[in-house]
Amino acid sequence: xxxxxxxxxxxxxxxxxxxxxxxxxxxxxxxxxxxxxxxxxxxxxxxxxxxxxxxxxxxxxxxxxxxxxxxxxxxxxxxxxxxxxxxxxxxxxxxxxxxxxxxxxxxxxxxxxxxxxxxxxxxxxxxxxxxxxxxxxxxxxxxxxxxxxxxxxxxxxxxxxxx
Numbered sequence: 484x485x486x487x488x489x490x491x492x493x494x495x496x497x498x499x500x501x502x503x504x505x506x507x508x509x510x511x512x513x514x515x516x517x518x519x520x521x522x523x524x525x526x527x528x529x530x531x532x533x534x535x536x537x538x539x540x541x542x543x544x545x546x547x548x549x550x551x552x553x554x555x556x557x558x559x560x561x562x563x564x565x566x567x568x569x570x571x572x573x574x575x576x577x578x579x580x581x582x583x584x585x586x587x588x589x590x591x592x593x594x595x596x597x598x599x600x601x602x603x604x605x606x607x608x609x610x611x612x613x614x615x616x617x618x619x620x621x622x623x624x625x626x627x628x629x630x631x632x633x634x635x636x637x638x639x640x641x642x643x644x645x646x
Contacts, residue, residue: 518544538636
């Protein structure tokens with residue numbers, strides 16, 4: 484079993500009492516946790532499948548980059564399965580930087596949203612946009628699910644634990 488560092492858990496965020504503050508606070512908390520799980524992970528283990536399904540740590544963050552872009556920015560993804568694998572030339576720093584850039588762009592789009600019941604302001608010809616509330620709740624679920632996977636994968640790679 485790998486022996487790695489044990490980081491202390493970062494507690495959930497203290498946010499404002501408004502629904503938007505709570506949703507965005509928890510999403511940003513999960514986003515930060517997810518990026519931290521990938522940062523510093525060694526090659527080639529970061530892209531090597533650690534479980535029979537083929538899931539790998541770098542692929543999870545690559546996938547979440549595409550989900551952020553699709554949900555909040557309206558980008559089209561034609562092959563979701565392919566998003567679970569980073570390109571061979573992409574290292575940890577590349578994928579983390581791309582994820583953080585997608586999050587920054589998504590947050591900029593969300594900054595203009597004052598009503599959670601309104602549609603996400605993204606162009607998607609022929610498809611109605613979900614409400615901002617739904618999009619935030621979905622991204623919390625999606626990011627939280629994959630952050631849990633990342634916790635296990637990172638511990639299998641080098642023993643690192645904590646958020």
